[in-house]
């Protein structure tokens with residue numbers, strides 16, 4: 001008996017590997033866009049690993065300490081400990097700057113890949129019956145990912161990031177009746193108190209990652225239970241000596257999980273690692289030494305959230321200040337409407353979508369070109385978020401691009417936000433209408449091809 005066979009038998013007698021073989025042979029459809037979810041998954045892994053490294057050196061406190069590090073301009077100065085520890089990570093700890101940058105880029109790639117994954121699921125109709133629950137779990141994961149990035153933004157406690165984070169505090173306390181309570185829980189009271197950074201740190205390193213990990217476990221469990229969607233097949237497919245009918249939706253045709261799909265996933269893993277390493281090696285991130293420690297007495301000229309929250313900032317910029325009212329003793333402010341109500345409605349619409357676009361249970365994905373209505377809605381939604389994001393940068397657009405003031409560009413941006421999405425939706429609909437047979441969601445998408453496995 002060979003050594004490998006003996007090793008196999010050793011494990012088999014203890015772990016019943018034989019029984020797991022059915023699971024290891026499960027088929028995974030061979031579609032490149034299905035790998036976006038894996039990129040998000042691997043980014044989360046890199047975030048946790050790099051975050052653990054940073055956690056060894058970061059100090060979640062804003063008590064003043066004397067700086068004695070290698071940045072000459074701060075020598076001997078009393079500064080918040082959180083800020084000092086980030087300078088220490090960046091300039092003194094071996095590989096500190098690299099890991100800090102890697103953590104930063106992994107966070108951005110995480111959110112970006114989630115966004116693209118969500119668009120893939122939307123445009124191919126993979127959210128439809130019976131996958132609505134996974135769409136809902138996914139939406140929660142997207143919110144948590146943004147929450148993780150937001151709570152991490154303020155941790156260096158430099159002037160720029162701390163001021164941008166204070167916008168979140170203002171939005172939180174703007175919620176009628178319960179705002180102050182949540183401001184106390186999340187920020188430890190009036191931003192920034194000595195409790196603010198410890199609270200944000202606690203959320204950033206424990207509560208939100210744990211919630212993401214639980215959400216991911218549920219997301220993957222539902223995926224395995226329901227089986228992955230698959231592109232419609234052109235023809236019957238020969239797999240492992242049996243013929244699978246082109247319309248047989250009880251069987252998945254794809255690569256066996258082990259070893260083929262595992263090899264593909266390994267490539268995605270190493271490509272993600274390589275991309276993040278390249279970014280961390282060559283692209284600097286948020287330069288804390290340049291901004292200096294947070295100074296509650298001053299406000300930086302430019303305040304900006306991260307790009308993925310820019311659309312929310314856009315709502316805040318476009319809503320006129322008079323757009324607020326009172327009901328009895330309850331004041332409904334512009335901050336509350338622009339920063340909480342409107343984004344809340346956007347997420348409510350996202351959550352509700354699979355229950356609006358209702359179908360019979362369906363296994364195959366759809367061709368976006370054969371779904372004029374749904375694709376038109378998707379195009380309008382993307383246009384809406386992009387215009388709102390441009391509005392979030394209205395001051396840069398006005399001063400640096402158009403050489404004018406925000407008073408001039410704001411009405412144009414408001415008109416664009418309300419007018420362009422419906423216009424794009426109408427154009428998309430009319431362009432696709434003739435080529436698609438409405439109601440037949442499965443258009444002429446070419447089949448994913450055979451692959452090596454079939455999974456009942």
Ligand code: HEM
Pocket residue numbers: 033034035036037038040041044114117118121126127131134135136137138139140141142145216219223227228229230
């Ligand atoms: C932390 C964030 C997320 C991670 C790591 C993640 C990961 C994954 C992975 C690995 C898959 C299987 C491969 C694939 O289809 O790409 C998947 C499938 C799926 N995801 Fe996500 N996902 C996340 C967020 C989301 C979001 C924001 C949505 C939508 C709102 C979503 C909805 C779905 C659905 C419906 C499926 C099943 C698709 C199918 O069967 O074709 N996910 N996810």
